[in-house]
Amino acid sequence: MSTDTTSAIGQVEGEGATRHYDVDNPAPYIEAPRKRTGKTPKSTRGNFEMAAWLFMRLSGVVLVVLVIGHLLIQLVLDGGVSKIGFAFVAGRWASPFWQTWDLLMLWLAMLHGANGLRTVINDYAERPNTRLWLKGLLYTATVFTILLGTLVIFTFDPNIR
């Protein structure tokens, strides 16, 4: 477990001392987190993390308007939740404005939530396999919901039997 740091700054106290963990010296082994080798890339996917961070802020602001407006119309104004029925939805989706509203809300909310869960998985799932499966499940569910929702909004037929 030598620290192969290709740093130009030179050796620092304690570095280079090899430590052995075996039966006589069973310290819990944590792999050196910032181990640097010659093959370690200098920068990795940096811009994606920045874009994701920025997207969370911007989509959050837009979603506040979209979701509160949506809740007001659906649940509070003009008779509240009791008015919602097939006819009500069909009437709303007859207008391109509400189609766009719902489409935007669907995409932003799903991506916002999925990205949030991605960071939660990154922070809490410790084993690589757990991470892989949780993220796989998350991405599958996200893509499925977004595609199905988009399909319904675009191909909605008010005269369906």
Place this chain on the structure above:
Amino acid sequence: MATPVLDKTEETSGASPYITVTFRIRRFNPEVSEHAVWEDFQLEIDPKERVLDGLHKIKWDQDGTLTFRRSCAHGICGSDAMRINGKNRLACKTLIKDINPEKPITIEAIKGLTVLKDLIVDMEPFFQAYRDVMPFLVTKGNEPTRERLQSAEDRERFDDTTKCILCAACTSSCPVFWNDGQYFGPAAIVNAHRFIFDSRDEAGEQRLEILNDKDGVWRCRTTFNCTDACPRGIEVTKAIQEVKRALITRRF
């Protein structure tokens, strides 16, 4: 009676200032057992003394095998950061009376780094992250014959982050670092901030690029644990957000 005043004070201060406190210390010795155990120590101590004094009393009078780091013992060197009553603090800046001595005082090593023995952790990953952000002045061109001058306002810009003593209290209080040691951690970002916002330095762009990494500033979840833990009162989370802002405004 050459010194009557001294005699008198000795008589009047009959009540002992000492109280009995219990130190509950997380002991770990890899040569004895692979498990860490809590061990209680009872000691008589003045509540106005510091936790470090209590640790000294234990090491010198009760159990010489107790192992911990300390150098200056006055909050400057940053050697004795430890988790006292569940919070990261410097043992040399924490008074016994401030941390509820009626109950046992729990003392353990800082989290997220490999424990080597008792309260000593392997600081190498922490310093590796520190070295990765190039914590030194980088300039181009000819060396000036005099010192590099700077206005008071330019100095004020990064004044807060010059106070860091590299004790690792912030980094080892960060939940993101606990789970993934690849994260640079607050301390490295604070020390990058100190040079990024220094008007004399010319490698700010390079440092920003390093912190733009996927293990860089974007992993910060603004939980403010680092700001709470910093024994020097540095607004660590604010510094991290300033680096984020610099990264965003640089691009757009």
